[in-house]
């Protein structure tokens with residue numbers, strides 16, 4: 001059990017990558033608090049996994065578009081848990097269009113949900129980690145934050161911002177025993193990518209050296225590694241989980 005006795009906060013826990021991160025953490029005997037915007041279809045399933053593995057799962061609700069709602073749910077999770085060993089900033093959205101057509105609201109909304117909410121969670125959770133001289137923070141960036149993508153200036157900026165946040169916070173907290181890393185997934189099959197046109201999906205798969213789309217477990221296993229004591233000398237890094245797309 002790689003995360004035995006640890007407590008984790010995972011944002012965007014209701015679907016896709018976040019849900020699988022929760023599931024893998026529960027299987028490693030970690031108690032997990034998940035945050036999403038509303039009651040999720042996966043709550044019962046995750047509670048069942050928790051029971052099966054003797055761990056626990058609590059789902060809490062907050063809206064990452066609203067700083068007050070977000071701050072309040074993260075603080076509530078802190079109060080309930082007594083502090084976290086692991087924070088995974090995973091909540092994210094896309095609002096894609098070419099930059100000359102992009103409305104400022106769509107720019108701001110993506111930066112708010114993908115980047116500002118992660119900063120706020122880091123701020124609230126890391127203070128206690130610093131006091132305890134221990135903790136692992138994982139920010140869900142993207143290959144797009146490294147290489148860019150036409151039609152995703154807002155999303156790419158938010159994901160590049162997460163890398164800057166990761167590296168800077170790693171420098172601030174390293175001497176206090178807190179590690180901060182990012183994961184940069186490539187093309188992973190979830191609700192977020194299901195909406196893409198079939199032809200685009202096929203051409204993206206062609207560009208993957210491993211010639212397949214990633215699955216949520218590929219990313220969740222990387223999160224287990226970065227959250228666990230298998231990675232105790234790793235901080236400030238961006239771990240690509242992309243079938244070789246970024247190499």
Ligand SMILES: NC(=O)c1ccc[n+]([C@@H]2O[C@H](COP(=O)([O-])OP(=O)(O)OC[C@H]3O[C@@H](n4cnc5c(N)ncnc54)[C@H](OP(=O)(O)O)[C@@H]3O)[C@@H](O)[C@H]2O)c1
Pocket residue numbers: 011012013014015016017018035036037038040062063064065090091092093113114140141142143184185186187188189190191192193
């Ligand atoms: N899929 C990919 O190929 C891929 C590639 C690179 C990076 N990523 C990143 O990985 C993360 C997860 O992606 P995914 O594909 O699993 O996405 P997804 O299936 O669309 O799930 C997004 C999650 O974020 C939560 N969320 C969205 N807006 C929120 C808000 N305003 N307040 C609170 N929670 C909110 C959702 O909760 P609700 O159910 O409550 O809306 C959901 O749990 C994202 O940060 C994404 O950018 C994904």
